[in-house]
Amino acid sequence: MSEWKVKRFWKAARTAAEGDGFAVLLDARPIKTPAKSALVVPSEELAKEIAAEWDAQEEAVNPQTMPFTRSANAAIDKVAIQHDEVAEMIAAYGDSDLLCYRAEGPSELVARQSERWDPVLNWARESQGIDLKAVRGIVHKPQDALPLVRIADRTRQMSAFELTAFHDLVMLSGSFLLGLAAVESYAAPETLWDLSRLDESWQEEQWGPDDEATKAAEIKKAAFLHAARFYALVAGQG
Known part of the structure; x- marks a missing residue:
């Protein structure tokens, strides 16, 4: 998916309260799912795991090393709809x-x-x-x-x-x-x-x-x- 083919541009990933859930910010920029929905998850614990995955990325984003991000994307982009x-x-x-x-x-x-x-x-x-x-x-x-x-x-x-x-x-x-x-x-x-x-x-x-x-x-x-x-x-x- 083309939206994953990006190089690291952020200094740090962090969590932030968002409505009834928690978002992950790359510096001040909120993460979006591949379908361009807001990546907002139900718990701060899960948001922290996702933030850690993004912080662990080096030059290029490798989704294969980001299982919690991929699962959250699936929940928002696929399961919620079906x-x-x-x-x-x-x-x-x-x-x-x-x-x-x-x-x-x-x-x-x-x-x-x-x-x-x-x-x-x-x-x-x-x-x-x-x-x-x-x-x-x-x-x-x-x-x-x-x-x-x-x-x-x-x-x-x-x-x-x-x-x-x-x-x-x-x-x-x-x-x-x-x-x-x-x-x-x-x-x-x-x-x-x-x-x-x-x-x-x-x-x-x-x-x-x-x-x-x-x-x-x-x-x-x-x-x-x-x-x-x-x-x-x-x-x-x-």
């Missing part, structure tokens, strides 16, 4: 949640899935009022209507910034429940990511790691951890 569509897409994962589809064998894998995934299902039912059922095999079995309604309602209630992070948490893990567990601080993001990789970890134990798959998984893990951090910053949790 909020209902994004929420519907994410909520659909509840009807085919990774944690609900269990192996039929071997017995060791079956036991491991039950041991590590059942507590998340129990937490979702008892703490979040979302009662999803686990099945054996990979053939889709629709969930009951009530938990899906609750999933849809919960997702629609998220702000554009929250939804931006939640989208990545769910898509990367393949699980609405693990995404929800991340934003509700049920467990550390690293632990939740490991839960999403339970089947792959099992396969690696049996056959050894694949270098390309390992590299791809590390990239996805970094994106998952970033999304969890972005959500926390949106909520003002430094």
